[in-house]
Amino acid sequence: MHIGFLGLGHMGAPMARNLLKAGHQLTVFDPVPASVASLVEAGAQAADSAGGVARADVELIVTMLPAAAHVKAVYLGDDDLLANVRPGVLLIDSSTIDPHSAREVAAAAEQHGNPMLDAPVSGGTGGAAAGTLTFMVGGSDADFDRARAVLAAMGKNIVHCGGHGNGQAAKVANNLLLGISMIGVSEAMSLGVALGVDPKVLAGIINTSSGRCWSSDTYNPFPGVMDNVPASRGYEGGFGTDLMLKDLGLASEAAKQVRQPVLLGALAQQLYQAFSAQGNGQLDFSAIINLYRKDA
Amino acid sequence: MHIGFLGLGHMGAPMARNLLKAGHQLTVFDPVPASVASLVEAGAQAADSAGGVARADVELIVTMLPAAAHVKAVYLGDDDLLANVRPGVLLIDSSTIDPHSAREVAAAAEQHGNPMLDAPVSGGTGGAAAGTLTFMVGGSDADFDRARAVLAAMGKNIVHCGGHGNGQAAKVANNLLLGISMIGVSEAMSLGVALGVDPKVLAGIINTSSGRCWSSDTYNPFPGVMDNVPASRGYEGGFGTDLMLKDLGLASEAAKQVRQPVLLGALAQQLYQAFSAQGNGQLDFSAIINLYRKDA
Amino acid sequence: MHIGFLGLGHMGAPMARNLLKAGHQLTVFDPVPASVASLVEAGAQAADSAGGVARADVELIVTMLPAAAHVKAVYLGDDDLLANVRPGVLLIDSSTIDPHSAREVAAAAEQHGNPMLDAPVSGGTGGAAAGTLTFMVGGSDADFDRARAVLAAMGKNIVHCGGHGNGQAAKVANNLLLGISMIGVSEAMSLGVALGVDPKVLAGIINTSSGRCWSSDTYNPFPGVMDNVPASRGYEGGFGTDLMLKDLGLASEAAKQVRQPVLLGALAQQLYQAFSAQGNGQLDFSAIINLYRKDA
């Protein structure tokens, strides 16, 4: 299939490579020339703008952009995607943005005759490189079916979450819970250890009890409890505090739009913000436990 | 083995019955005569006081009491356990109390020549009846080994958490996390549904993603998502809001003693308190989601 | 002076009337024709658009709009204020928006040759009608001096807070504190009364002690403590919960931009959001005490 791809950053570049590996023809664009050059070397063709990608003879376009403002600009701008794309081309936005904006852009696309899916991912740069991302997809059944094979070249778990914006809504809900759970684990581990329990023993108990969660049994923030997690290597790599902060910002913004309180969520957001303000925004988000450990 | 048992409430009575079923000889006491009578009918002998249990020729005594004040009174009172028990008898307190008080009582016991274990449980009245409780045990290796077979008659998961008070510390840490996670799931499910996602679809996504936790995949608070959980039967039965409130009170009290902040924990405690103050203290703690659901 | 006025809502209309009363000539616009008609009857001239006001021979323009999106549209739109106004005309935006947006618009205005001030107000519709508003003004000394007499026709307290955006920053900081204090008073009054203290006695003690604050001594939320406050008339009138919610939203948004944590502020925002979600958005914000009163 001839596919257009916009946004070749830390996530977009490896995703695009996986499409090439799966045998698809790719026309790409990114404002950073080096990012484009690197994909061209791997076999893609370069367009000179978003509009240029749209004017190429593509059947489907994937976008992977930093925030809602970029998504709106790239889709709705005067000389950009919708202004140039042929009706019928399937548009898939894999950026993580708020559900409201996703629905706004999808409505504009459909008015223009282009089916659209929101398909944010989880799994990080590791999952993007390995092609093991999870896609949370919002849009019609037919469009989901049409996109599935393409998405499967980039991920291994492709979940249909309902209509437009529901992919974003599901991701925002999951990451809200993740942001809370990680701080919950941080408080519980720090308290138990301060009370005298060995951290590995404590994690073992929690992981077989009702406190069990991904943040405890797969990504424990206490140093020395697990190997191969950011806590065992000084919180390098992983999912950055500032990325978690962005996702909790989306959650509280979405909650505001539907007037839904998120009390623990808002407090968690402020704690990551305090931690980031201390200069830790690039550390993995599990480093938030350092707010609680006296010896850290 | 001849075992003394004190405290025959909702948890203590079925635990004592399981000891009888395992072939142990039991001498029991409870201030409620009917509770004693019921155990006597099942084969136990009655003592007329805590001191009476201690004076019986028992090798080991289990206590299951409501709060630290009762534990201190029963162990340290003028005519009670320590004042009457033969040195060498192993004392096991399965009440849920703060680690500090547990250590205080254990120190008094050891001074009197009695080895002691704190061994709080999780698993609720269901686990107590089925003999499938988890015991979190604090005390020496030797005493833990000595107690293991007896505890195994009442539970299936017997975990040694370290020295005196560490059983309580581990339980308090786990339940702190549980109390937070349940509200986290409540916020995430309510937000996702308010944004338009089907609750079963959303739970399915969370349960295979990084938000996964016991409160979501085993005890989901959103009605209709799972069968056989309190949410599917009007939040009857289960683990009462007021019990969770008690455990979070222990957690924040223990945190105060070691000057360890528990920010999400303290907020969670207040939310259960607000919910209880509205008359919901007897509902299962997962009913806290009703604070978030407009249609509930 | 010939003054342009845009935005004739609950606040803008009485402010514009006070300018007429002070002898100024007014050219006005609002998208609601009846709002314009009412001002014309009072002596103003009507323009047919924002651009029309700008093209009239005015020396100064005041805008009073609901949110940042409106301010950006009206100032920066293709056929709107900046596209039509003569360089040198002083622009005063009295809308309450985030400091970042205020600075963005001011920079565009100055580039176009128009000095600009942000001048949000406090004092509510009562203060707007009586001409007793407080103006918190951001911009240069010279522009502040030039605007002072005009603002004095609408308010009695005109405070210069520093450069562009500082009027908005000062307002957002004050209202953040106000939103927190009101909940603080609600918690303290509700707790003291639940513990048995008479509400008037308690308010008297607080108001002469270190808990003293405007929310307690001037606007007490407990019914029956003060006359002539919303709490004494079923929380009708006053400053609506949804307006407080908007201001706390601006505060947490501004805090996010400068990565400054606002922990109590974010929790307060969620509590007003929960209260609004229960259908109370139109009640005065002091009604938040009903979240705490069992008998309410």
Add this chain to the structure above:
Amino acid sequence: MHIGFLGLGHMGAPMARNLLKAGHQLTVFDPVPASVASLVEAGAQAADSAGGVARADVELIVTMLPAAAHVKAVYLGDDDLLANVRPGVLLIDSSTIDPHSAREVAAAAEQHGNPMLDAPVSGGTGGAAAGTLTFMVGGSDADFDRARAVLAAMGKNIVHCGGHGNGQAAKVANNLLLGISMIGVSEAMSLGVALGVDPKVLAGIINTSSGRCWSSDTYNPFPGVMDNVPASRGYEGGFGTDLMLKDLGLASEAAKQVRQPVLLGALAQQLYQAFSAQGNGQLDFSAIINLYRKDA
């Protein structure tokens, strides 16, 4: 009048001295001999125990002790106050404790034939030395009238708050609000300054607006805004963070007893706890602003 005085610490000693200055005869006790010696030098007589004070021919006894445990021990202990005091002697406890304990001790005193008042103070060691304390008094009208002249020798504001425990309840409510307000001011000042407003200008605006409170206009935590407050001298002196922490602990404990939520209060308590855990417990509580200031 011949008065007994128990507890000669930082607060009790200057209070006792003011009773001597007012011409009263004093019999005192404290477990620290040097504290007793210092008062004897000033004209008091020494007793050798709490019981010794009770057996002296006193008409009234004042106690000033660190916490509820001490108050219960001194009043209810086997050879202490109630066991030795003559019926009819008026007992005044000026310690700051929870209302529940105050009522428990008062009930025991009245059963023994001794009228009792709880009379906690505010005003700090400065107010104790200057005789300008505020007394918040719980007990009967008659007992309040009987005590007033004695209290007036130590304070200038003597407020009757209702029956037993209401002095404590009023203090706990006021200090709950104070603890919240101080953090509210810290967040508002830090945010406004981070957004570019000068701290003195910002404080000036808040102090004449709806954010006005004692923590802002009398005890501003931002360095350089006011003279003669702890913020202007490195947060030395004043009201220690650990004392505020104690009072918020009393508030959340009292709230638990009457099942009254204190959401901002609990969060404030955790923030002071986090700050104390960092080694700042002896700094004035207004130093909490350092949690928010990047340059601090």
